[in-house]
Amino acid sequence: MKAPLSWIREYVEVPAEVTTDELTRRLTLTGLKLEAIERPGDQITGPLVVGRVLTQEPEPQKNGKTINWCTVDVGDANGTGEPQGIVCGAHNFGPGDLVVVVLPGGVLPGGFAISERKTYGHLSAGMICSAAELGLSGDHDGIIVLAPGAAAPGADARPLLGLDEEIIEFEVNPDRAYALSLRGIAREVLVSVDGATSFRDPAVREVPQANAEGHPVRVEDATGCPVFVARTVRGFDATAASPAFMVRRLTAAGMRSISLAVDVTNYVMLETGRPIHAYDGDRLAGPLVVRRARTGERLTTLDDVDRELDAGDLVVTDGSGVIGLGGVMGGASTEISETTTNVVVEAAHWDPVSMFRTGRRHRLTSEAGKRNERGVDPTICEAAADRVVELLIEHGGGVADPGVTVVGTPPPMPTIRLATDLAARVAGLPIDAASVVETLRAVGCEVTEVPDGDAAGLDVVPPPWRADITDPQDLTEEVVRLVGYDRVPSVLPTPPSGRGLTRAQRLRRRIGRTMAGAGYVEVVTFPFVGVDSLDALGIPADDPRRDVLVLSNPLSAEAPAMTTTLLPALLRTASRNVGHGQASCAIFEAATVTLPRGGDGAPILPVDRRPTDAELDSLMKALPAQPLHLGIVAVGEAEHSGWWGQGRAVDWTDAVAAVDGVAEALGLRLDRRAVTRAPWHPGRCAELVLGDVVVGHAGELHPKVCAELGLPSRAVAAEVDLDVLIDHAVDLRVAPSFSTQPVAKEDVALVVAASVPASDVEHALREGAGDLLESIRLFDVYTGEQVGDGRVSLAFALRFRAPDRTLTEDEIAAARDAAVAAAGERTGAVRRS
Amino acid sequence: MSGPNTDYDPVEVTPLKAEEVEAARDAAIGAISAAADLEQLKQVRIEHAGDRSPLALANREIGALPPQARKEAGQRIGQARGAVNQALAARLAVLEVEHEDRMLVEETVDVTRPVDRTPRGSRHPLTLQSELIADLFVAMGWEIAEGPVVEAEWLNFDALNLGPDHPARTMQDTFWVEPAEHHVVLRTQTSPVQARTMLTRTPPIYVVCPGRVFRTDEYDATHSPMFHQVEGLVVDRGISMAHLKGTLDHFAGQLFGEGIDTRFRPSYFPFTEPSAEVDVRCFVCRGVDADQCRTCRGEGWIEWGGCGVVNPRVLVACGVDPEEFSGFAFGMGIDRSFMFRHQLGDLRPLFEGDVRFSAAFGTEI
Numbered sequence A: 001m002k003a004p005l006s007w008i009r010e011y012v013e014v015p016a017e018v019t020t021d022e023l024t025r026r027l028t029l030t031g032l033k034l035e036a037i038e039r040p041g042d043q044i045t046g047p048l049v050v051g052r053v054l055t056q057e058p059e060p061q062k063n064g065k066t067i068n069w070c071t072v073d074v075g076d077a078n079g080t081g082e083p084q085g086i087v088c089g090a091h092n093f094g095p096g097d098l099v100v101v102v103l104p105g106g107v108l109p110g111g112f113a114i115s116e117r118k119t120y121g122h123l124s125a126g127m128i129c130s131a132a133e134l135g136l137s138g139d140h141d142g143i144i145v146l147a148p149g150a151a152a153p154g155a156d157a158r159p160l161l162g163l164d165e166e167i168i169e170f171e172v173n174p175d176r177a178y179a180l181s182l183r184g185i186a187r188e189v190l191v192s193v194d195g196a197t198s199f200r201d202p203a204v205r206e207v208p209q210a211n212a213e214g215h216p217v218r219v220e221d222a223t224g225c226p227v228f229v230a231r232t233v234r235g236f237d238a239t240a241a242s243p244a245f246m247v248r249r250l251t252a253a254g255m256r257s258i259s260l261a262v263d264v265t266n267y268v269m270l271e272t273g274r275p276i277h278a279y280d281g282d283r284l285a286g287p288l289v290v291r292r293a294r295t296g297e298r299l300t301t302l303d304d305v306d307r308e309l310d311a312g313d314l315v316v317t318d319g320s321g322v323i324g325l326g327g328v329m330g331g332a333s334t335e336i337s338e339t340t341t342n343v344v345v346e347a348a349h350w351d352p353v354s355m356f357r358t359g360r361r362h363r364l365t366s367e368a369g370k371r372n373e374r375g376v377d378p379t380i381c382e383a384a385a386d387r388v389v390e391l392l393i394e395h396g397g398g399v400a401d402p403g404v405t406v407v408g409t410p411p412p413m414p415t416i417r418l419a420t421d422l423a424a425r426v427a428g429l430p431i432d433a434a435s436v437v438e439t440l441r442a443v444g445c446e447v448t449e450v451p452d453g454d455a456a457g458l459d460v461v462p463p464p465w466r467a468d469i470t471d472p473q474d475l476t477e478e479v480v481r482l483v484g485y486d487r488v489p490s491v492l493p494t495p496p497s498g499r500g501l502t503r504a505q506r507l508r509r510r511i512g513r514t515m516a517g518a519g520y521v522e523v524v525t526f527p528f529v530g531v532d533s534l535d536a537l538g539i540p541a542d543d544p545r546r547d548v549l550v551l552s553n554p555l556s557a558e559a560p561a562m563t564t565t566l567l568p569a570l571l572r573t574a575s576r577n578v579g580h581g582q583a584s585c586a587i588f589e590a591a592t593v594t595l596p597r598g599g600d601g602a603p604i605l606p607v608d609r610r611p612t613d614a615e616l617d618s619l620m621k622a623l624p625a626q627p628l629h630l631g632i633v634a635v636g637e638a639e640h641s642g643w644w645g646q647g648r649a650v651d652w653t654d655a656v657a658a659v660d661g662v663a664e665a666l667g668l669r670l671d672r673r674a675v676t677r678a679p680w681h682p683g684r685c686a687e688l689v690l691g692d693v694v695v696g697h698a699g700e701l702h703p704k705v706c707a708e709l710g711l712p713s714r715a716v717a718a719e720v721d722l723d724v725l726i727d728h729a730v731d732l733r734v735a736p737s738f739s740t741q742p743v744a745k746e747d748v749a750l751v752v753a754a755s756v757p758a759s760d761v762e763h764a765l766r767e768g769a770g771d772l773l774e775s776i777r778l779f780d781v782y783t784g785e786q787v788g789d790g791r792v793s794l795a796f797a798l799r800f801r802a803p804d805r806t807l808t809e810d811e812i813a814a815a816r817d818a819a820v821a822a823a824g825e826r827t828g829a830v831r832r833s
Numbered sequence B: 001m002s003g004p005n006t007d008y009d010p011v012e013v014t015p016l017k018a019e020e021v022e023a024a025r026d027a028a029i030g031a032i033s034a035a036a037d038l039e040q041l042k043q044v045r046i047e048h049a050g051d052r053s054p055l056a057l058a059n060r061e062i063g064a065l066p067p068q069a070r071k072e073a074g075q076r077i078g079q080a081r082g083a084v085n086q087a088l089a090a091r092l093a094v095l096e097v098e099h100e101d102r103m104l105v106e107e108t109v110d111v112t113r114p115v116d117r118t119p120r121g122s123r124h125p126l127t128l129q130s131e132l133i134a135d136l137f138v139a140m141g142w143e144i145a146e147g148p149v150v151e152a153e154w155l156n157f158d159a160l161n162l163g164p165d166h167p168a169r170t171m172q173d174t175f176w177v178e179p180a181e182h183h184v185v186l187r188t189q190t191s192p193v194q195a196r197t198m199l200t201r202t203p204p205i206y207v208v209c210p211g212r213v214f215r216t217d218e219y220d221a222t223h224s225p226m227f228h229q230v231e232g233l234v235v236d237r238g239i240s241m242a243h244l245k246g247t248l249d250h251f252a253g254q255l256f257g258e259g260i261d262t263r264f265r266p267s268y269f270p271f272t273e274p275s276a277e278v279d280v281r282c283f284v285c286r287g288v289d290a291d292q293c294r295t296c297r298g299e300g301w302i303e304w305g306g307c308g309v310v311n312p313r314v315l316v317a318c319g320v321d322p323e324e325f326s327g328f329a330f331g332m333g334i335d336r337s338f339m340f341r342h343q344l345g346d347l348r349p350l351f352e353g354d355v356r357f358s359a360a361f362g363t364e365i
């Protein structure tokens, strides 16, 4: 909401010593936040004066243009009192007109300095100004011609143009709809600014009695439209110009001047907060009827959009059908035009909920709708309509029709019982009863003290412009904000002893630190995904990762759903890093993914009580599963090249090792199985298994995926479900005990079919070796002629140790042979000699 | 030790003469002192103190002498060999020290060469900021509450006194899950965690909830469809706005520096009443000569978040008796806090994933 300060001051007196900065600071502290102060004249310096055109001689030029050589009386403003000679290219003025002149030494917006200069054979000393040249918005770009007698030549032109004006822009919270008017702002000034007095309410005026002679109106839905006032002006000149002050103020408030009739309704809306609609009376067919729309009805609104109406929409109709969306926007068929002579003025109160729904349904935002959906004072319809009639006649002529239609009565305001000490308790600040009463009365409440008994306190009726006040807590806010939030003391509460972070919270931190320690950089990506991204990863059509939760209103049609995997975004991020010159990069993200569960959706539960556990359960079950995943991507070198020699390129083992590192940090060990799964290389993807649960996958990416995403070849990735890992994390680790007996080391090389997983051989060895085996490690792999086609030699280092004695040669040999025998039995392994 | 002397050769008995023993001794000592390094000394030892050295050979001859001559010859040769061994040990010690010194010089490296063989990891600054905030509150005895980002409409709105026809619930702000009749949204705030907490715990409640939230804002320097908030909620007996102010002053001081406090301005949130916008004192200029300050743009204060006293309607919907308990809640942008704490003018680097950005913050902020 923007309002010129001079307009505010029309309704409330502020002491001269209160500067604009102080005024806006006070308003900010009581809830009307200053957004900006505009000073349109700030960009103009030097003499800007009123001039009277004395002579005007047209001089045609060779280029086909005609310029005017003028002499202008600028009084004493030029220091000599002599007429000023000025060349002017515009023609919309003549001798005798009052114009605005900037004299040499003046500077116009954009740093445009004015000086005497030779042009078209004359010495031109100054410039006759247009609105555009002064930085004022105006519909035409001719010279500004002031009203006759506006001021004497030589007078400062700034006040006449509003250039000395300060325009204050406020941020208005949804609960303060009354501040969307000068009436409301002035009232806020009155209650907020020390020394402000003499509030004059623009909505309080003598209005003519209602009678049966006005334009007929029938309201069929009194809930939707409790009050409807209609007035008529006859013999109005729709082509009359809007007065300058009105145009200036509308412009300052951010509205465009359209025509006198429209400008007047907007002006009164700004003044009182009450949206008004004006019809061309001659285009109305019979009585106005307010009702809900019927299915199939349509309306072309003033913005030239043809709309299909909803049964919930409140409409105004006449004999021709629907002519307006009540309270939101009028229809084109009864719009005021240049030929209009009879104007029917409508000032009606509309149900805010219905306004909100209609606005949302039709995606219609209007100044009227904005106010009507937040709540307008229902008691000022007659006053506002009367003010419109007054201004129409004053500036457009005609007479007020004696008929005054008033249908309905304003809904009553609630009476709220307020405990006198509630404000003090809520604020944590002593506020005595007298201050509470005084403050509430200042904001317009009727306050009655309820003396004794259990319910002692105050009976408070909020003022009609405060539809937002419904609860004792709302009254409390009024009291505390005006007493001053700055007076609320600062006191630390004392909570009971806390339990610290939960185990899952601590483990999540541990996982992040583990990844960073392993050389990975954490990133944060958006969780939106689209078909293209899943296609790029080669994810098959029947893959469960294609079952995404779709958004109704995504920002981008390419990514309209919540992702089921972190990899698309991470791979894109890696690719972008490569594009930025990071040839090697290793990144990770820990974030939730969304796995839909189907079902009929979540219920809307009651709010006047706690939902039952069953109700809550049905709500929780309706939400998708959102497990926490860890995604990992690495490209380039795992160890850098340098003066020490060649580095090491990342390979599938890095992806697996990163996940193993996380598992180890949680006290877990993952098993691996070879699988084929997008987006990984079909021969280089490990399924990671905890017990019998698949927790994720790791390996080298499919070459096609790397090519598709612009990643260097051999990039690697992993994705695991952290929730499962955290759930199974070892809770309390038992202290180990070590044997200090000597260790016996035995190496065995076993030849098996190449298709046998090394982990199977290792398992068999481990089990065959028995309790004396301390550790086993695959230390060499050999393929080639010596072992034969399709076979591989796996060399394992076995370490044996007993807790209590030195092992004998025989014991060691027996354990080793048992291990080899078990491997032979289970995997066909043959010891290589 | 003595074994059979198979090499016995009576022709070589002559060295037993005194002058020859002395000559052999002197030759040995001369060679020892002339040995320039450990390798030469080893050769010298073989030649002059080894099994076939003159003194060793002479020693063998002692047994062949007449008994009366044995003692004298034994003494003479023993002394000579002792002197040689002593000289050897002394020279060895000197040469070993010399050798070690030379080795250490030869092994000198250029310690100024780069050593960045392995890439360094780091955590995301928003994660670190969230953890820092969590730690500040945990230190006061609060706990960290959590909730999902895909949330029930009822928890995101209705339970928080944002009824279906509330102007704050327009399509422009909220991501809705299809179909809308399923009443599921991407949470627009961390406030549904308030409701979840009250529904699952009994007061006293002291929790903060850091997390991701979503709004349908186009992505630019100051807006993002996803950002991070931290929500705070206290429900206890006798809680007032003063406790809210105290908590936020403490929070601001911990996050932005000693002495940084807050200012409340009346505002509107459906779930709190009274409600306030919280400004934090500009920690760059501290309000002194704010006109020159780029951080607060001359205000002396920076908009930080929203807060208020929990609306009793919210307490009722979440099963808390408003007659017995009252509470306060606040919500701050983590990204926003990070941006002015670390002088970041454009929020996009937080979500672009450029590794250079996260790397600049390491693993703790």
Ligand SMILES: [Zn+2]
Binding pocket: B282, B283, B284, B285, B286, B287, B290, B293, B294, B295, B296, B297, B298, B299, B300, B301
């Ligand atoms: Zn500052």
